[in-house]
Structures are given as C-alpha cells and as structure tokens.
Amino acid sequence: MRHDPLFERLWDGTAQMEEWTAAVSHGAITHVADNIITVHTTYFCGSVTAIRTSEGLVLIDTAKPETAKQTLDVIRSWDDSPIHTVIFTHGHIDHTSGITVIDQEADARGLARPRIVAHRNVKRRMERYEASHGYNSIAQSQQFNKPGYIYPIGQRRPDAVYDDTLSLSVGGERIELFHGRGETDDATFVWLPERRVLASGDFVIWVFPNAGNPRKVQRYAADWATALRRMEALAPAVLIPGHGPVVFGEERAAEMLRHGAEALEHLVRETLALLNRGASLDAVLHAVKVPEAYLGKPYLAAKYDDPEFLVRGIYHFYAGWFDGDAAHLKPPRTADLASELAALAGGAEKLAERATHLSEAGNFRLAVQLVEFASAAAPDDRAIQAIRAAVLRKSIENENSLMGKAFLAVYAREAEQRSKG
Incomplete structure (x- = not known):
C-alpha cells in the first residue's frame, strides 16, 4: 500500500479535500x-496521467487553462520525451484545454503534435x-461563482475516435479504452490490463456523482452505474480518479466503484418505482433519498452536486420535461x-415578510419561493430586494452542495444590487 497519512485521513473522513488541494497546489506527482x-x-482540475x-x-x-503549463512543467521534470498520444476522457475543458500548451511545446521543439484519441461524441x-457559447459562459459563471466568466472554446479536435471500445498499443504499452455515459x-x-491500472475519468471524482447539474444538458445516472460496475469487474489494483488522489489496492478500488454504483442504482430504482405508479415530479423529489450509509462515505459526500438534483434528472430522462402538475403544462x-x-x-x-419568518424558522424552501414571488411582483422595491438578499444568503448558509450555494448566490447578488437602486 502506498497511501500517505493525508490519504488515510481523507479515506476515514477526518480530513477534507481542501487540505489535499492545498498539499498538491505546487504540482504534485503520484508514482x-x-x-x-x-x-x-x-481538486478542481482533472488529474493528468503520463x-x-x-x-x-x-x-x-x-x-x-489555468493549470496546463504548470502540469506540463511537472511532467517535464519527470520525463522530457515527445508526447506521442493524448487521450481525452471526455470533452470538459478541465480535461482538454491543456492540449494548446502541449501543441505549442511541440511546435517550438519542431516535433509533430501528438495525436488525440477520444470518443466520437467529444467532437460533437x-x-x-461553440453553438451555445453565450449560454455556456453564463452557466459556468453561475456554477463556479465567477461573474463575467467566458468559457474557452477552440480546443483542437480529436484525430482518432471510437464508439464502444478501442485497443491501442503505443511503444509496447497496451491501453484499452471503454465508452460509457455518466x-x-x-x-x-482507460484500462492498462498488464498493470491493472484504471483511469476512471470523471466516473469517479471523490464526491457524489455529478449527474444532476441544474444548468447542464441531460446526464445519465443509470449508465453511470453500469460503467462503474464494468470497471469493478476489471478488479483494478490502482484506481486513478478524474479528480482527487489515486487509490491503491484492489479492495479499496472495488469499494469505491461498488458504492458509487449502488448509490446511483438506488436513486434510479426508487425514482422509477414512483414514476411507474404515476407519481409527479414533486412527489418523487420529496420521497427519493440516498441512504445515509452512502452519503457518509468520504468519497460520496454531497459536496458538489446534490442527490435531489440527480433525482430530477432521472425523472426527466424517463418522463420528459412535463412534471405532472397541470399548472405547469x-x-x-x-x-x-x-x-x-x-x-x-x-x-x-407581505410575501417578503412571510419569507423572512419562514427563513428564520428554517423553512428555506418555502422562504425562497415566497421571496422570489415578492421580487417578481415588485422588482423595483428596494426594501423587498434587501429582504430577498437576506433570505437567499441565509438559505446559502444552509445549503450543502457547491452547486446549490453557487446558484443561490447569483440571485442573492442580483437582489443586493437591486436593493441599492
């Protein structure tokens, strides 16, 4: 076993991922x-394996983009060989944007740019x-609480694509690629069969699976569980998550993969059971919960996405956009x-006053709904906007997920600005 003391504290839940992020911020190598x-x-930059x-x-x-050069410099401190192949585990910028720095280095050294291998849908x-650049910039700025953020586009497209599986051989190294939706x-x-090393991409991210993002396109909880089961069956000896520290040991890797799959399978199973009985989205959202036995795992904490957001996504995957409330048709x-x-x-x-009372009583769902109605009815009333800001800020304090906090903060800032005229 190669885990250091900080990893052991992460594994038993006595350390937080923020401590690990601080420890690796200089650019750390795991052998x-x-x-x-x-x-x-x-943590917020995807792992890069060489x-x-x-x-x-x-x-x-x-x-x-912000860490690409630092990452390449760390790799170069280990090996100065040309980069032959780059595998994108998916098309998010924290996994693909560094190709620009890599290409620039190859050009400066008079070398061929590396080939990029990825699933066919990365190009799409x-x-x-690019087609939704304005919206994507807005969504990202809200999700990460960065007003004015512009989403970077224009990364080089893959040179070679595949559909379900692909076997590569580079310099004597066998590399197996498997597609999944999550x-x-x-x-x-990515599976290295002769090493029993698995690079999971963002199927494993040291928090609850990010399958319910409120401002992103459809995500795939059931398929995510299937992919985790597929990985578990490989019995990896080393698991390299898309985010967070490397996990050594077949038993721990299997546990991480299995528990992630079980938690997702539970949400899908319970949502479908209610949906098949004709339940509305409202009924499903307030009935389907993740067992605490899973949320208590340090690698499944609901700190980024919220399981309730996943339930909503599962419902809409099977049932479409209508939620079963006639008023919403x-x-x-x-x-x-x-x-x-x-x-x-x-x-x-009166609505704003009632929202304040509900907020103070800890009923944040109703409080936010009423204060948003008050704001919509009187958008230029500074006093109401000040109340709105206070209610939203108090709700943020009660929110566990990063996404929930970030999206609520967008409207809290808006209310604060309106309260000042």
Whole structure:
C-alpha cells in the first residue's frame, strides 16, 4: 500500500479535500507504477496521467487553462520525451484545454503534435459549446461563482475516435479504452490490463456523482452505474480518479466503484418505482433519498452536486420535461402569478415578510419561493430586494452542495444590487 497519512485521513473522513488541494497546489506527482505518474494541481482540475513508452509519452487528459503549463512543467521534470498520444476522457475543458500548451511545446521543439484519441461524441460536444457559447459562459459563471466568466472554446479536435471500445498499443504499452455515459455522453475510462491500472475519468471524482447539474444538458445516472460496475469487474489494483488522489489496492478500488454504483442504482430504482405508479415530479423529489450509509462515505459526500438534483434528472430522462402538475403544462408568466399572489396576500411586502419568518424558522424552501414571488411582483422595491438578499444568503448558509450555494448566490447578488437602486 502506498497511501500517505493525508490519504488515510481523507479515506476515514477526518480530513477534507481542501487540505489535499492545498498539499498538491505546487504540482504534485503520484508514482502509480513503473513509468506511470499522475499529476495533481488542485481538486478542481482533472488529474493528468503520463505513461512512458518507447515511442514517447501517452497522456490521459491535459488539465484546464489555468493549470496546463504548470502540469506540463511537472511532467517535464519527470520525463522530457515527445508526447506521442493524448487521450481525452471526455470533452470538459478541465480535461482538454491543456492540449494548446502541449501543441505549442511541440511546435517550438519542431516535433509533430501528438495525436488525440477520444470518443466520437467529444467532437460533437466541442461543436455544441461553440453553438451555445453565450449560454455556456453564463452557466459556468453561475456554477463556479465567477461573474463575467467566458468559457474557452477552440480546443483542437480529436484525430482518432471510437464508439464502444478501442485497443491501442503505443511503444509496447497496451491501453484499452471503454465508452460509457455518466456526467457526459462522451466519456472514456482507460484500462492498462498488464498493470491493472484504471483511469476512471470523471466516473469517479471523490464526491457524489455529478449527474444532476441544474444548468447542464441531460446526464445519465443509470449508465453511470453500469460503467462503474464494468470497471469493478476489471478488479483494478490502482484506481486513478478524474479528480482527487489515486487509490491503491484492489479492495479499496472495488469499494469505491461498488458504492458509487449502488448509490446511483438506488436513486434510479426508487425514482422509477414512483414514476411507474404515476407519481409527479414533486412527489418523487420529496420521497427519493440516498441512504445515509452512502452519503457518509468520504468519497460520496454531497459536496458538489446534490442527490435531489440527480433525482430530477432521472425523472426527466424517463418522463420528459412535463412534471405532472397541470399548472405547469402551460404556465402563466411568473410576474403575473406573483402579482396575483401578492394581491391576495395584501401586497408584495407581505410575501417578503412571510419569507423572512419562514427563513428564520428554517423553512428555506418555502422562504425562497415566497421571496422570489415578492421580487417578481415588485422588482423595483428596494426594501423587498434587501429582504430577498437576506433570505437567499441565509438559505446559502444552509445549503450543502457547491452547486446549490453557487446558484443561490447569483440571485442573492442580483437582489443586493437591486436593493441599492
């Protein structure tokens, strides 16, 4: 076993991932096996694995724009060979953007740029990001609480693509690629059969699976579980997650893969059981929960995505966009509904006052709904906007997931700005 004391504390839950991020921020190397390393710079940047072969290096992912050069410099401190092949585990920028720095290095050294290998849908993803660039920039700025963020596009496309499986041989190293759907529809996990080393991509990320992102396209909880089961069957001796530290040992790797699959299977099974009885989305959202036995695992903590968001995604995957509430089939404009409710309550300020009371009592779901109605009914009322900001800020304090906090913060900032006129 090669785990250090910090890993052991992460595994038993006495250390937080923020401590690990601080420890690797200089650019840390994990020696995975002979001629294989994984480079880490921060939890929020995907892991980059380098494999030394007689034909040059093979890289699994390339880092994000902010850490790409640092990551390449760390790799170069280990090996200065040309980079022969780059494998994208999927098309998100924290895994693909470093190809620009890698290409620039190859050009400067007068070498051929490395070939890029990925699933066929990576190219389609990159094309979609260009078509929806404005929206994607907005969504990313909200999700990561970075106002004004511009999503980078224009990464080099894959040179070779595959559909279900692909076998590569580079410099005597056998590399098997497997496609699965999970966080994305273009995901790859990488298996080195002679080493029993598995690079999972973002199928494993040291938090609860990110299959319910509120502002992203459909994600695939059931397929994600299937991919994890497929990986578990390989019995890896080393598991390299898409984010977070490397896991050594067949038993721990199997546990991580199995528990992730079981948690997802539970959500899918329970959602479908209610859906097949005609339950509305409202009923499903408030009935289907992840057993605490899973959420208590340090690698399944609901710190990034929220299992409730996954339930919503599962429901819509099987049932479409309509949620089973007749009022939502052709809903009125929110402002019109809010004005009607405000009139019934005796004014928008009454809704805001009630929202404050509910917030103080810890009923944040109702509080946020009522204060948003008050805002929609009286968007220029500074006092109501100040109450709205306070209610939203208090709700943020009660929110566990990073996504929940970030999206609520968007509207809290808006309310604060409106309260000042």
